[in-house]
Amino acid sequence: MKFRRLAICIMVSTIMAMSALPSIANDNYDSYPERTVRVIVPFGPGGSGDLTTRALLQFVDLGKPTVVINMPGAGSTIGTMEVFHSKPDGYTLLANSPAGMIVGGLKGLYPEAVFRDMIPIVIMGMDNPVFCVARNSPFKTAQEFFSYAKENPGKLKLASVGMSTMYTSGLVVKDAAGIDIKYVAFDSSTKSRAALLGGHVDSLLATISENKSLIEAGDLRPLFVLSEEKSPFLPDVPTLIDLGYNVTGCLGTRGIWAPASTPRPIIDKLEAAFMKAAQNKGFQDVFRQGMSIDPVAWNSAATKAWIEKNSPYYGMLLEKYGKK
Numbered sequence: 335m336k337f338r339r340l341a342i343c344i345m346v347s348t349i350m351a352m353s354a355l356p357s358i359a360n361d362n363y364d365s366y367p368e369r370t371v372r373v374i375v376p377f378g379p380g381g382s383g384d385l386t387t388r389a390l391l392q393f394v395d396l397g398k399p400t401v402v403i404n405m406p407g408a409g410s411t412i413g414t415m416e417v418f419h420s421k422p423d424g425y426t427l428l429a430n431s432p433a434g435m436i437v438g439g440l441k442g443l444y445p446e447a448v449f450r451d452m453i454p455i456v457i458m459g460m461d462n463p464v465f466c467v468a469r470n471s472p473f474k475t476a477q478e479f480f481s482y483a484k485e486n487p488g489k490l491k492l493a494s495v496g497m498s499t500m501y502t503s504g505l506v507v508k509d510a511a512g513i514d515i516k517y518v519a520f521d522s523s524t525k526s527r528a529a530l531l532g533g534h535v536d537s538l539l540a541t542i543s544e545n546k547s548l549i550e551a552g553d554l555r556p557l558f559v560l561s562e563e564k565s566p567f568l569p570d571v572p573t574l575i576d577l578g579y580n581v582t583g584c585l586g587t588r589g590i591w592a593p594a595s596t597p598r599p600i601i602d603k604l605e606a607a608f609m610k611a612a613q614n615k616g617f618q619d620v621f622r623q624g625m626s627i628d629p630v631a632w633n634s635a636a637t638k639a640w641i642e643k644n645s646p647y648y649g650m651l652l653e654k655y656g657k658k
Contacts, residue, residue, distance in 0.1 A: 363599040366424055367398045373590065375429045376413025378406040381523075382461060382543055386588045386627065387429040389620050390458050393611035396603070402429075409498050410434060411443045418448050422593040424600035427455065431587050432637060434499040436645045441498070441657045449645070451594035453601055454637035456608035459621050460628040461541045462561035462586045463494075463503050464568065466554040468530050476557040476577055479537065480511045487514035491535040493526040494519065499586070503560055504539055505651040510579040530554075541586055542567055546626045561586075567626045582647055587630070589637060605634055 373391065377383040384404060391400045405413035410430060417428035432449070439446040465476070473479040483490050492507075492515050494500035504517045518535055520526040523544045530538040531553065538545075538554070542565055548554045549568065556571045562582070564573055574581050590608055592601060611617055612631035621629040632640070 363597060363603070366600055366603060367396055369425065370399045370401055371396060371425055371427065372401055372403050373427045373429050374413045374417050375402055375404050376406060376410035376416075377404065379404050382541055382625075382627075383429060383431075383588065385625065386459050386461070386621070387590075389625070390590075390608070390611055390617060392620075393614045393617040394607050395611075396607050409443055409496050410438065414438065414448060415444055417591065417593060418444065418452065420593055422596040424592065424596055424604060426593070427604070428452070428591040430589065430591060431499060432457070432589060432641050433502070433587065433644070433648070435591075436641060436648050437498045437502045437652070440645070440649050440652050443498070447594065449641060453592045453594065453596055454632075454634045454641075455590040455592055455601070455604045456612050456634075457587045457589040457630060457632035457637050457640075458608070458612040458617075459588045459625075460561075460586060460630050461543050461588060461625075462559055462565060463500065463539050464542050464545060464549070464556050464559050464565075464571065465507065466530070466538045466540070466545065466549065466556050467536065468533070469552055469555055471536070471555060473536075473557070474555070476511075476572070476574075479557060480513055483511070483513035483515055488516060490537065491516045491518050492537045492539055493529045493535040494539040495521070495523050495526055500539055502648055502651055503586075505655050506560060506581055507539070507574070508655065509651060510574055510581045527554075543626045566622075566628060582644065587632075588627075589632070601634065609633055 373387060375384050375387050388402055394400055405416055414430060417426055420426040435449040438444055439449045467473050492504055494504060497519050501517060508515055523540050526538055529535045545554055546567055549556050556568055559565050559568060559571050559573050561573055609631055618629040621627040
């Protein structure tokens with residue numbers, strides 16, 4: 335009987351030891367990464383979200399290659415959900431803006447857990463929207479535009495891209511200025527600019543990086559920048575705050591995310607590598623001189639704090655004016 339009990343104890347101990355081995359192996363992240371890391375861009379190639387991600391990855395050193403996979407569709411939902419549902423092992427990351435993820439979640443394009451639970455790695459650039467009219471527009475200032483809009487509710491049209499971040503940025507303008515203006519969504523910045531230059535709409539809301547050359551050429555007249563501080567690329571253009579309007583959370587940022595539940599040691603490795611790249615002078619020169627984007631380096635904690643601060647603001651706007 336004693337030998338039988340001893341054998342059972344030995345067998346149980348062996349099983350417990352063997353069952354613990356995978357956990358020990360899985361908790362050893364020193365060798366990460368052991369293969370290529372994919373970064374999903376939920377937009378088509380050639381756009382700002384794609385180009386900024388590729389620029390950053392040139393300066394990221396994880397010891398293994400990093401590759402961009404473009405996965406556009408459904409207002410960034412397809413690519414975003416691909417990463418959201420992927421295995422949290424550090425081999426599939428997402429390139430997206432915190433504002434876009436907040437708005438997508440609040441509008442029901444995907445679960446709110448996307449922006450609440452996914453883990454930010456780094457925010458590497460700020461590409462804020464600029465509000466423009468055409469060169470032949472009768473409006474020379476934002477005050478003239480707002481005054482006319484108040485006297486003629488619903489008459490003026492605002493063109494931009496999609497029904498996510500830029501749509502909500504349009505709501506920021508609408509709410510701050512107290513105007514009724516029709517938002518016209520296009521599926522590309524090229525089409526929205528063409529609509530303005532062709533006289534089909536009265537104004538345009540688009541990123542500075544995509545419109546700086548047309549502004550410098552005089553084809554577009556910027557009335558204000560939608561940001562908390564003046565843009566270094568359009569230093570003479572006021573912000574809405576400069577004009578006396580109390581707005582917040584109007585940042586066109588670009589960043590990298592990992593799925594929820596990605597182990598902390600992997601997040602730490604990713605954050606260290608991506609933060610180092612974002613702080614690299616060569617990368618910052620590419621953003622400033624080549625793309626007219628202001629480089630920044632927000633770590634995971636700073637990005638989470640921004641989301642917690644600004645998601646109620648976006649939620650208020652969407653509830654007040656409709657999620658569409």
